[in-house]
Amino acid sequence: MNIDLMAPVGSYEALAAAIQAGANSVYFGIEHLNMRALATKSFTIKDLKKIADICKKNKVKSYLTLNTIMYDQDLKLMKKICDEAKKAKITAIIASDISTLEYAKKIKLETHISTQANISNIEAVKFYSKYADVVVLARELNLNQIKNIIKEIKKQKIKGPSGNLVKVELFIHGALCVSVSGKCYMSLAQYNKSANRGMCLQACRRSYKVIDEETGDELRVENKYIMSPKDLCTIGFLDKIIQAGVSVLKIEGRGRHPEYVYTTVKVYREALDAIENKTYTKNKVKEWTKQLESVFNRGFWQGGYYLGKKLGEWSGAYGSKATKEKVHIGYVENYFPKPNVAQIIIESCKIKENDEILIIGPTTGVLQFKLQSLFVNEKPAKEAKKGDDLTIKVPDKVRKNDKVYVFSKKEKLQ
Numbered sequence: 001m002n003i004d005l006m007a008p009v010g011s012y013e014a015l016a017a018a019i020q021a022g023a024n025s026v027y028f029g030i031e032h033l034n035m036r037a038l039a040t041k042s043f044t045i046k047d048l049k050k051i052a053d054i055c056k057k058n059k060v061k062s063y064l065t066l067n068t069i070m071y072d073q074d075l076k077l078m079k080k081i082c083d084e085a086k087k088a089k090i091t092a093i094i095a096s097d098i099s100t101l102e103y104a105k106k107i108k109l110e111t112h113i114s115t116q117a118n119i120s121n122i123e124a125v126k127f128y129s130k131y132a133d134v135v136v137l138a139r140e141l142n143l144n145q146i147k148n149i150i151k152e153i154k155k156q157k158i159k160g161p162s163g164n165l166v167k168v169e170l171f172i173h174g175a176l177c178v179s180v181s182g183k184c185y186m187s188l189a190q191y192n193k194s195a196n197r198g199m200c201l202q203a204c205r206r207s208y209k210v211i212d213e214e215t216g217d218e219l220r221v222e223n224k225y226i227m228s229p230k231d232l233c234t235i236g237f238l239d240k241i242i243q244a245g246v247s248v249l250k251i252e253g254r255g256r257h258p259e260y261v262y263t264t265v266k267v268y269r270e271a272l273d274a275i276e277n278k279t280y281t282k283n284k285v286k287e288w289t290k291q292l293e294s295v296f297n298r299g300f301w302q303g304g305y306y307l308g309k310k311l312g313e314w315s316g317a318y319g320s321k322a323t324k325e326k327v328h329i330g331y332v333e334n335y336f337p338k339p340n341v342a343q344i345i346i347e348s349c350k351i352k353e354n355d356e357i358l359i360i361g362p363t364t365g366v367l368q369f370k371l372q373s374l375f376v377n378e379k380p381a382k383e384a385k386k387g388d389d390l391t392i393k394v395p396d397k398v399r400k401n402d403k404v405y406v407f408s409k410k411e412k413l414q
């Protein structure tokens with residue numbers, strides 16, 4: 001099964017986590033010309049070569065997002081980024097602005113068409129095929145529409161610049177925006193921070209009252225979060241997406257933490273393997289959903305627009321509904337490879353036997369395990385607190401200054 005599972009990357013820790021978990025490709029932004037410029041500390045042009053080298057070493061494709069609206073003052077930087085991306089041998093860019101598409105075509109830089117282009121029909125695919133070998137379809141399409149577009153691509157033999165048939169890329173998990181394919185002007189209108197320039201302040205995620213302007217009466221609504229959709233989750237019908245002929249599966253979340261990247265990629269990798277091995281079952285879907293619920297989410301819309309379900313899947317709360325939260329307790333002071341033991345400096349809280357631990361670092365990625373035993377001052381102990389000389393056995397290599405967290409359950413938001 002030749003499916004490209006694409007992971008979001010907003011840091012070197014997330015990049016390592018994506019590779020660990022089994023991503024075929026990663027996508028990331030640099031500078032301010034990407035749609036998550038405000039949500040995460042973006043990489044810079046100087047990071048391109050390092051990212052490309054890490055990906056090449058691990059046989060993972062690298063995709064650079066250049067998907068904001070471009071103004072005249074942006075064109076010089078946009079061209080410089082494209083030039084440097086080609087020089088660094090980044091696999092492709094993801095873009096929608098015609099200025100970016102034209103320049104990438106001119107320098108023969110591979111391109112994916114961003115969902116911001118709102119491609120919803122076969123004629124739009126034909127138009128963009130002169131620029132790109134991969135198109136991300138609009139999120140508002142249902143599976144029948146997607147299947148028909150892919151069928152027509154094959155029937156009409158629509159090819160991209162490479163001479164190969166155009167491939168279809170689809171979002172399979174993560175945040176959904178109330179606007180059409182991410183084209184939103186609410187943040188711009190209220191705060192002069194344009195979502196289409198990567199500066200969204202997510203005004204739609206807040207609670208609102210609905211008031212009749214003529215009478216002044218407040219309308220009664222069950223949910224104050226009337227513009228904040230639940231997150232998309234396709235784990236329960238991933239087989240149908242594959243059957244529709246989709247080639248690239250994209251997880252949303254460049255502003256998320258490394259454990260989110262690790263967990264979502266790992267779950268969807270296992271699901272893809274299960275589909276291929278014909279071991280994809282309802283029981284597995286139930287377990288995978290639990291794992292996905294443990295990291296950042298606003299509740300899940302199991303199907304999104306793809307299954308043609310009615311609207312009304314609103315989050316009902318601000319922020320995450322994750323069933324677990326991580327608490328920072330310290331960092332790795334030393335690692336001893338032969339016994340596979342890490343020395344931990346505890347800065348806050350306590351750590352005890354059977355705690356679920358996360359160790360996160362730019363090279364380590366995400367190491368998640370249950371603490372079987374611990375030693376304080378070289379003696380067996382049940383728990384350790386701030387100031388103790390703690391050593392623990394770890395399942396894999398960690399590095400000095402990696403951050404250590406306790407990953408524990410929390411009550412769901414109502």
